[in-house]
Amino acid sequence: GENVEQHPSTLSVQEGDSAVIKCTYSDSASNYFPWYKQELGKGPQLIIDIRSNVGEKKDQRIAVTLNKTAKHFSLHITETQPEDSAVYFCAAILTGGGNKLTFGTGTQLKVEL
Amino acid sequence: GAVVSQHPSRVICKSGTSVKIECRSLDFQATTMFWYRQFPKQSLMLMATSNEGSKATYEQGVEKDKFLINHASLTLSTLTVTSAHPEDSSFYICSARDEGTGEKLFFGSGTQLSVL
Secondary structure (H helix, E strand, C coil): CCCEEEECCEEEEECCCCEEEEEEECCCCCCEEEEEEECCCCCCEEEEEEECCCCEEEECCEEEEEECCCCEEEEEECCCCHHHCEEEEEEEECCCCCCCCEECCCEEEEEEC | CCCEEEECCEEEECCCCCEEEEEEECCCCCCEEEEEEECCCCCEEEEEEEECCCCCEECCCCCCCCEEEEEEECCEEEEEECCCCHHHCEEEEEEEECHHHCCCEEECCCEEEEEC
């Protein structure tokens, strides 16, 4: 089955700096890669996703890049703000059939003033 | 994005009682919903896949008689923790796939269960 590794486990940045979270996946057939933001005591919120036929996707201050050959994908947050502080999870799946989303281990992002 | 509503957000119960958690897709139909469990500072652990009109599919190690799942309609799935014990205390989260948008998976707000 799929295995997703996520790094770093914790990340502290100064407000205004950029933050990068990296994930690797094991199943080369996986074709959909969402990122979730989870605030304390709440459910995960989908913030951006990318399909395997695309190398990069951007939505305002958030971007995701995908390297299919290396089986890496990354989340980039620019101009970080205190409200970006949360736990971020990457995930991977081969869509269709009974495949299940496999989550990374999470990154605790802290944006300091 | 699509909205998944989960209730209650927090429940405290005595050991031995049963607790029901509801998960509703508010603006879309979901033939499949998922139930996760999350311990503090850990990732989400899939417990079971809830299928509308049929039996749920449980992950290895999850007791189906302990965690009863019912998916009676295209917008509602329920998880009942039967005869709850302190070790069942955890954060439970449901999710649903908006099949109109393909693969996107949306999550409820979670239920913090505390068993005394």
